[in-house]
Amino acid sequence: MTLSAAPVRRRFIARYWKSILLFLSVFGPATITAMADNDAGGVATYSIAGAQLGYPILFPLVIITILLGVTQEMGMRLTVITRKGLGDLIREKFGVKAAMFMFGCLLIANLGTLVTELSAVKTTAAMLNIPAIPAVVVIVVVSFFLIVKGNYKATQTFMLFACLFFLAYIFSAIKARPDWGLAVSNLAYPHGVTWDAKYTRDFLVIGMGVLGTTITPWGQFFISSFAFDKKIEKGKVNYSQLEAYWGAFLTDFFSFFMIVATAAALFGSGKPLLDGIQAAKAIEPIAGNLASELFAIGILNAGFMGLVVVSLSTAYAFAEFFGVSGSLNDSFKKSKVFYILFGIQMVAAAAVALFGNISLFRIAVFTQTINAVALPVVFYYLLKLTNDRSLMGEFVNNKFQKYFAVTCSILIVIASIFTVATFFFKV
Amino acid sequence: MAYLSEIIGRPVTDLDGKAVGKLKDVIVRPWAEFPHPLIEGVAIEIKGEMNFLPFSAVAALLSPVIPLKYRSDETPSFDLKDQDVLLSRDVLDKQIIDTDGARVVRVNDVELVRVNGTIYISNVDVSWIGIIRRLGLPGLAHFLAGHLHQKGIAWDDVELMRRDQSMQLRVPAEKLHELHPADLAEIVSDLNKMESGQLLDSLDVKHLADTLEEVEPEFQAELVEHMTDEKVADVLEEMEPDEAADLLGDLPKGRKEDLLALMEKDEADDVRKLLAYPEDSAGGIMTTDYAAIPANLTASEAIKALRGMAEDVETMFYVYVLDEEERLIGAFSLNNLIFAKPGQLVTEFMSSRIITVNLTDDQETVAQTVAKYDLVAVPVVDDQNRLHGIVTADDALDKIIPTAWKKRLPRFYR
Numbered sequence: 001m002t003l004s005a006a007p008v009r010r011r012f013i014a015r016y017w018k019s020i021l022l023f024l025s026v027f028g029p030a031t032i033t034a035m036a037d038n039d040a041g042g043v044a045t046y047s048i049a050g051a052q053l054g055y056p057i058l059f060p061l062v063i064i065t066i067l068l069g070v071t072q073e074m075g076m077r078l079t080v081i082t083r084k085g086l087g088d089l090i091r092e093k094f095g096v097k098a099a100m101f102m103f104g105c106l107l108i109a110n111l112g113t114l115v116t117e118l119s120a121v122k123t124t125a126a127m128l129n130i131p132a133i134p135a136v137v138v139i140v141v142v143s144f145f146l147i148v149k150g151n152y153k154a155t156q157t158f159m160l161f162a163c164l165f166f167l168a169y170i171f172s173a174i175k176a177r178p179d180w181g182l183a184v185s186n187l188a189y190p191h192g193v194t195w196d197a198k199y200t201r202d203f204l205v206i207g208m209g210v211l212g213t214t215i216t217p218w219g220q221f222f223i224s225s226f227a228f229d230k231k232i233e234k235g236k237v238n239y240s241q242l243e244a245y246w247g248a249f250l251t252d253f254f255s256f257f258m259i260v261a262t263a264a265a266l267f268g269s270g271k272p273l274l275d276g277i278q279a280a281k282a283i284e285p286i287a288g289n290l291a292s293e294l295f296a297i298g299i300l301n302a303g304f305m306g307l308v309v310v311s312l313s314t315a316y317a318f319a320e321f322f323g324v325s326g327s328l329n330d331s332f333k334k335s336k337v338f339y340i341l342f343g344i345q346m347v348a349a350a351a352v353a354l355f356g357n358i359s360l361f362r363i364a365v366f367t368q369t370i371n372a373v374a375l376p377v378v379f380y381y382l383l384k385l386t387n388d389r390s391l392m393g394e395f396v397n398n399k400f401q402k403y404f405a406v407t408c409s410i411l412i413v414i415a416s417i418f419t420v421a422t423f424f425f426k427v
Numbered sequence: 428m429a430y431l432s433e434i435i436g437r438p439v440t441d442l443d444g445k446a447v448g449k450l451k452d453v454i455v456r457p458w459a460e461f462p463h464p465l466i467e468g469v470a471i472e473i474k475g476e477m478n479f480l481p482f483s484a485v486a487a488l489l490s491p492v493i494p495l496k497y498r499s500d501e502t503p504s505f506d507l508k509d510q511d512v513l514l515s516r517d518v519l520d521k522q523i524i525d526t527d528g529a530r531v532v533r534v535n536d537v538e539l540v541r542v543n544g545t546i547y548i549s550n551v552d553v554s555w556i557g558i559i560r561r562l563g564l565p566g567l568a569h570f571l572a573g574h575l576h577q578k579g580i581a582w583d584d585v586e587l588m589r590r591d592q593s594m595q596l597r598v599p600a601e602k603l604h605e606l607h608p609a610d611l612a613e614i615v616s617d618l619n620k621m622e623s624g625q626l627l628d629s630l631d632v633k634h635l636a637d638t639l640e641e642v643e644p645e646f647q648a649e650l651v652e653h654m655t656d657e658k659v660a661d662v663l664e665e666m667e668p669d670e671a672a673d674l675l676g677d678l679p680k681g682r683k684e685d686l687l688a689l690m691e692k693d694e695a696d697d698v699r700k701l702l703a704y705p706e707d708s709a710g711g712i713m714t715t716d717y718a719a720i721p722a723n724l725t726a727s728e729a730i731k732a733l734r735g736m737a738e739d740v741e742t743m744f745y746v747y748v749l750d751e752e753e754r755l756i757g758a759f760s761l762n763n764l765i766f767a768k769p770g771q772l773v774t775e776f777m778s779s780r781i782i783t784v785n786l787t788d789d790q791e792t793v794a795q796t797v798a799k800y801d802l803v804a805v806p807v808v809d810d811q812n813r814l815h816g817i818v819t820a821d822d823a824l825d826k827i828i829p830t831a832w833k834k835r836l837p838r839f840y841r
């Protein structure tokens with residue numbers, strides 16, 4: 001009997017194709033959540049990291065990607081299997097007080113984050129010669145209508161499209177003419193600098209800061225709520241798990257270029273950076289106008305994505321904790337509280353960003369502090385829930401996942417506490 | 428009136444006044460004849476272990492310290508039955524269906540009422556005041572309750588969702604049956620899979636079919652995943668053929684064939700016909716539920732013929748007239764028929780200039796045709812002008828109204 005290769009190949013492609021379609025059908029929540037982790041605050045942190053530490057700070061990125069992937073996967077699996085959001089489950093298993101505490105932390109920290117996003121939009125707009133106040137107002141109004149008028153599908157499409165703007169960082173990085181060999185080899189082990197006491201200390205502090213901006217309480221809630229709203233079928237859980245890791249990879253793929261751009265252009269120049277906009281301005285003499293402007297557009301886009309995702313995470317959490325309807329597929333009338341809460345946060349944050357007289361640094365410290373308080377609690381619940389066999393069935397954390405997740409969680413918690421400590425004690 | 432949240436956790440003492448443990452839960456047994464169940468038992472934690480006691484062992488449940496009528500070593504035990512509801516475990520903080528408001532809500536508290544020494548469950552509290560009370564501010568909650576007159580949901584209007592048993596807790600989910608299928612569909616989509624499965628299980632075949640038709644197709648396939656083939660086949664027979672075909676199209680191939688084999692031959696053939704066409708063509712969205720009569724009938728014969736079809740054809744928008752070769756030669760509305768003289772031939776009052784679409788036309792064309800000519804339904808014909816089905820306006824317009832896109836996209840892309 002002879003075997004013809006053609007039908008075998010065709011069958012292989014057919015099966016392959018089906019898997020791709022299945023993957024695409026669950027695609028969205030994890031990618032959007034992860035990309036939103038590179039919000040305006042994230043861009044600022046990466047820029048500072050690259051400018052101050054050079055390529056070696058790329059090394060922790062690999063670890064951060066793994067940590068982000070593991071935590072996102074837990075949230076995703078929990079929701080797809082139980083068909084409930086993290087907020088729903090916390091309320092049902094741990095009661096009203098736990099729900100209220102979590103919601104309080106989330107609301108306050110998210111407001112702080114929103115102020116950061118809109119402030120970044122304001123200053124970046126000014127740099128690009130767009131009037132600042134109209135820019136902030138437009139971005140808030142557009143976000144509001146996108147969410148209220150659009151359904152889940154429209155929102156997801158819009159946000160995935162927004163992710164494309166992160167390509168700007170690749171371009172900026174290329175324009176900065178980096179030493180690619182040194183950049184890539186630093187992913188494997190940090191080298192190429194003198195490790196004196198000051199550098200080592202900065203490396204630790206900023207490295208922890210990078211971890212802290214990437215893994216956040218709102219990120220944990222959002223991935224769960226968004227996956228819930230997407231109504232992913234249980235049978236596709238392995239595709240969703242894959243997406244969780246893919247999202248983590250993609251996010252840090254772009255972070256890599258942010259760091260490379262600022263490291264190539266600014267490391268060793270002795271110019272200290274405070275935020276992303278300064279980075280955008282500072283790379284201009286080295287990488288040129290276009291690179292600088294693209295970097296700025298990237299920040300605007302990051303601010304927009306952060307704005308939508310962070311406000312949504314509060315609104316979703318509220319709906320889950322307190323049992324009101326909250327779905328992007330619902331009309332404004334049915335999910336009124338959900339939509340109003342979404343809008344009000346943005347308006348409040350816009351007011352503070354535009355007219356408030358508070359130092360952004362203080363807001364950042366405050367936000368980071370609340371996040372550091374909330375994060376251990378979130379992970380405690382998340383682990384407790386994913387370890388609960390009666391809830392998860394065969395998808396309960398296995399031994400490896402259990403210990404690995406606990407280790408990751410402890411690392412993240414230490415990082416966020418460490419970051420807060422450095423603010424207060426000026427290590 | 429007292430609240431469950433207030434008494435849970437209170438210390439329990441025995442006959443001698445010695446502390447024995449803490450109140451953990453209150454057990455009620457649903458009772459079909461009376462809308463508000465009585466408390467049957469309590470769960471008390473004694474040295475880290477759950478003990479179930481009959482309510483008769485409790486001297487006073489609503490007091491700050493709950494005294495028992497027995498010494499701690501001689502308390503009678505309570506036989507927990509499957510249908511028993513543990514209020515804290517099964518109701519508090521859980522989602523329930525409010526059958527009065529047709530929505531899914533979260534329970535913040537449960538109200539207990541004492542009438543003549545017996546304690547009943549009166550309402551479940553889903554209001555903000557319940558949350559305030561639970562946060563440890565009963566004074567403020569009481570104050571607000573006095574001023575805002577928030578009413579709880581009567582226990583009678585509550586449908587519980589429990590992981591370990593079906594929904595028929597009291598009267599067999601009677602209240603749910605009174606809801607409109609569209610409301611039920613919305614509730615189903617708010618629930619998680621196990622719960623929605625339970626809800627659907629409690630419906631009869633007709634109601635289940637109507638509800639499934641209202642649910643988004645992506646979701647239909649998942650809902651019937653765990654139903655028996657026999658039940659799904661019955662449901663498919665009840666559904667409109669086009670809806671049934673949509674649902675079958677989303678199922679794995681093997682199951683689809685099994686189900687078609689189980690269905691009545693007529694219905695299965697209708698659905699098979701529809702399945703043969705691409706999902707986005709006129710053939711894919713049409714239904715075979717239409718009324719057609721031969722050309723040689725008079726008006727009164729036509730009325731008789733149509734009465735005979737009442738079983739199979741749910742809604743008649745137009746009646747189609749066919750020649751001997753099943754070719755479409757005309758159509759008339761029921762108005763035309765009623766106004767015609769009994770002896771008049773249908774060919775005399777039918778309209779012979781009819782707008783049709785071809786089996787292979789895409790859904791966009793169908794929708795535009797329906798919109799342009801303002802039709803309630805458009806007939807679908809093949810190249811020989813033989814009638815195969817009709818596309819109703821709502822099915823056709825679903826395709827071009829943006830909000831409805833989502834509903835019809837093949838589930839892969841959602």
